[in-house]
Amino acid sequence: EKDRRPNKAGTARKMAKTGRQRASLRRRSEATCATVGGVCQPNRYLCQGRYLKDKCPGAKTQQCCMPGAWSVLCAGHHNNRVRACDVHGCGAFNLRGNDLHKAVDLVCEDYGVVSTPFSGSLAGPVSQKDPDGNQYDGVKLLNDHCVKIFNIRPYRYIGPVTQGEALGYLLPLQERFPGITSHLELQMCDGTDPSPFI
DSSP states (O other), rough: OTTTOHHHHHHHHHHHHHHHHHHHHHHHTTTTHHHTEEEETTSSSSSSSEEEEEEESSSTTTEEEEOOOOOOOTOOOSSSSSSOBBBBBBOSSSOOOTOOOOOEEEETTOOOOOSSSSSSSEEEEEEEEEETEEEEEEEEEEEESSSEEEEEEEEEEEEEEEOEEEEEEOOOOOTSSTTTTOOOEEEESSSSGGGOOO
16 A cells, blocks of 8 residues: 555656756757847847747747847838849848858848948948959948948948947949849858848
8 A cells, every 4th residue: 555655756856857858948949049149038028129930939929039139221211121032133041043142132222321230340341243243342340240231332441330320321223233122231241141130
């Protein structure tokens, strides 16, 4: 009769072990959010940046808060809108047929003011050529992140800048590429996808 009684200590150990395993699995699955600099939390909580969907485990109300999300780059826009496909190509990361696009194109107006996405330091001019030989100029911005912003004319190339400060203006594309959606090109220095931050 004594042997038939449940072992309370053993049951408690099993429950504790199961709880630790669940916590470990949750932490591992939250790594997707953590790798982009976010924290998983219920979306009813205030997030000082923006929420990213499908980066956290569990219920849909559990979302990835990106507290350091970058501000809107292009004047007159309420968000950073990625260029859709047009007659000259697509603006999303890793699109464009055989030649993968290792940047994101953000819709802007020709000659529109471009703002600094995060506080940091300007680290000089940058330029790149496409396969057709067209050259695009811009500027490099450093902080915890390193980005290159192309197709803009910066007001200056070096020195500290604060988030939201006017960085320069968009150079027109319509003259060279009739029918293209006017845009700037945002590229991480290490070639990774900037989409989670914008």
